[in-house]
Amino acid sequence: MTVAVSIIIPAYNSAAFIDKAIESILAQSFDDYEIIVVDDGSKDDTVASLEKYRAKIQLISQQNGGASKARNTGIQAATGEFVAFLDSDDLWRPQKLMDQVNAMRAQPDWVACYTETSYKADEETLNAQSEQAPELVSKDLQQVFLHPYLVTSSFMVRREVLNKVGLFDESLKTAEDIDLYLRIAEQGLIGLLQKSLVWKADIEGSLGSLLSSYQDNLDVVDAFLARQGSNSASWGDLVGKVKAKIYLDWGKDLLWNEQCFAAFKALSQSLSLKFSGATVWLMIKALIKAALSPLRGSK
16 A cells, blocks of 8 residues: 655664654654664664564564665665655654655655754754744755755655666765765755754764765765766866865865875865865965874874
8 A cells, every 4th residue: 555655764773762763753743654664784672672663664674784775675665655764863853744745745846855954952852843834945956966965864755756766876885865865856856844854863973974975975976977968067167166175074074183194185186176275274284283293293
């Protein structure tokens, strides 16, 4: 039986918090959905902690393969008109599904949509949320390309669009979400609901914080440009701007981690794409820190 929304939760060692994620689904004001939990080879009591929900969820267990593989397994099992994702340590506000489904049905030119997100639990609670309908904003491919950092737990996409563009790229350790968002945005408009409908756990040391994620981001940009074919030349300036920002952020992170020469190299790449006085100053700072580090070590 087809439902309106297939909700996919990838779970790995999530026993301590996945029940809260599921409870936030069960508290939704919209109830035409299915919950697909993909246990990605957990070594803790994740599966046992889900036992009380077995009548309300579809549980799929597989060997550990990472979040992308788990989400792809869930997508392949989905039957809904729309597919939504919820990470096992995130929460949804009660109006999340209702607001998104209503928006998607009212905006047939939207291929997907996302919502605003809260990050600090002490700033807002799930129940202290206005019932006012969210403002709707349409974003074209260029706008998404310039700012593709959507929160996966806020994302909803038409299943027919996923069938067309394919699944998460499992070869990417990070930036696989950005890669998918861009492929989806190539099919039409992506909508933003200007209302905080998700609370996201901000966990230190997550995959997105790895230094390797910057190279993955660059690879995603190159793959995007390759897909543009004969139109790739018209994207030149924007690609340069986006890559300059990636290299700049990479350089900052490397500098913070005391990898001064690598930071200088990344910052040089950024400067070659877009001049910035701030980037020049960071390059000087990297050289100064590199010169002083042997002196600090000799003390």
